[in-house]
Amino acid sequence: MAKCKAFYQRYKRLVWAAAAAAVLAFPLLFPQESVMTIAVRVLIYMILASGLNIANGYIGLFNIGSAGFMCIGAYAAALLSTRLGMSFVPTLLLSVALTAGVGALLAFPTSRFAGFYFSITTMGFSEIVRLTALNWVSLTRGSNGIHSIPKPSILGFTLQTSTHYYYMILLILLLVLFCIRRILRSRVGRAWLSIRENPDAARSLGVPITLYKSLNFMVMGLILGLGGCLMAYYYRYISPEMFQIDNGHQVLAMVNLGGLGSIAGPLMGAAILSVCMEALRTMAEYRMIVYALIVLAMMWLRPQGIVGATNTVMVQRRMAKPAKKGRQQKVRGGV
Amino acid sequence: MTILESRGLCRYFGGLKAVDQIDMQVQEGEVFGIIGPNGAGKTTFFNVCSGTYTATKGEVWFNGQNITDRRPEEVARIGMARTFQNLKLFSYMTVEENVAVGFHIQTKTNLLDAICHTPRYRRDEAFIKENTADILERLGLSDVRHELAGKLSYGTQRKVEIARAMALRPKLLLLDEPAAGMNPLETQSLMEFVQMLNAQGYTIVVIEHDMKFIMNLCHRILVMNYGKKICEGLPDEIRNNSEVQEAYLGKGLDFMKEGGLFA
Incomplete structure (x- = not known):
């Protein structure tokens, strides 16, 4: 890992240029629809994982109900575009604003919970949302789902192939990452991290915790809703089944696998797990066993995640040497 | 001018009177020490003053405002900063x-x-x-x-x-055992630093076990034991107070006082 880092530090520009070229040229090298479908899915999961990481990684509240936010975003997009015939951009903005609002409001009833209690509440939230979508038949058509969501069109250009989606979602992902990075390097990001590290100390320095939790959930809800919205537009069909608690766990596994509390971690986790799942598709239901094994092995061997091992966790390793290595209780990554 | 004042402040945990009827007045510009044996209620008293705990009875006044039961972030906002005993x-x-x-x-x-x-x-x-x-x-x-x-x-x-x-630029700084875990040299430099802060106009309240540190640094000292105030006064008064000696060293047996062992 240290070698990788040294290499990166040395050839920083080169590494970035190569990565940019690879990402941009990918559709040209693999124009097959089957490959592009997977690539688009990876990008959507990257957005979702980055969103979940906002709460789980930066403010230290373990949200396991991300499916609920995805569900709200997806249904808002589907309903606005099919029922009201709204076009892509306003639909996107409205549904994202809705999930952001829900996120901000969710912080208030949960502000007194910590640890597992908080996690259970988010799980409940997620299920409430799904059951509402399932049972409010007059609005959502229940388990039949909503189909024939129109293809998005921006300034008169209608997205047709997966390649078009690929570039659009890539652009949105980059925008999301840019914003996250800037927020983290500001007063707001520092307030989040201080709450993660020690809420009592944060309060004694005048950081109003509930307000910042609410702000954090707002951003998390916004990004998760964005992911859900893009899912609706890409699959062009949604049903409550797609937003079961397990789908939320998938995103959670990506964040944990890649490394909590780092920008690159969730991206890495999303890429690895989505590709694994596709590769194992022939195994049908048994692939969930492989999936579980990957997550378990990861928790055992490298609890800080793949990318979590930036400065912070390396340091932690050194500090925790007398104990058995790799079994630290607290796992945190860098910014 | 009084900057921090507690009036009959109490904090009970069930039947345990962790802080019981403490009256304290800290004047602007002084270094005020709080000492007492382990478990005397010093840190609890600090926590009630800074809003971490609510008061069971009594009031806390800071800079002319009643801040009893205000939240820690509000207390920080009006100019009180603190450090913690367990970092x-x-x-x-x-x-x-x-x-x-x-x-x-x-x-x-x-x-x-x-x-x-x-x-x-x-x-x-x-x-x-x-x-x-x-x-x-x-x-x-x-x-x-x-x-x-x-x-x-x-x-x-x-x-x-x-x-x-x-960094809060506080009017009042509460230090909870700042010298714990420091070696004598570090303690000495910390003492000089606190004196320098005081000279720059900070008012400081400090809890500490290191007697040398407290006696050399503080203008006035409050002594607590079992949640109660034993006495308050100048360092020399505290040093010679029999109740304080008793709290720290225990009570001698009568025959000793009459000139047995210590005669």
């Missing part, structure tokens, strides 16, 4: 970032400012950078500013906590 640093943030959080109240950047890098963001960041460097310089922490706080030695971590509290 509460942001371990996975650098020393610089730890101090930067201390400027939270004095800056105003919001989400949009941060994303768009508005003039307000740039102004705030420049302000934080400059003042953080200044505080770290004064505490001799400049060399470790990019280190993770959790990685530092215990004595240095204590200093980081003080640096963080100073």
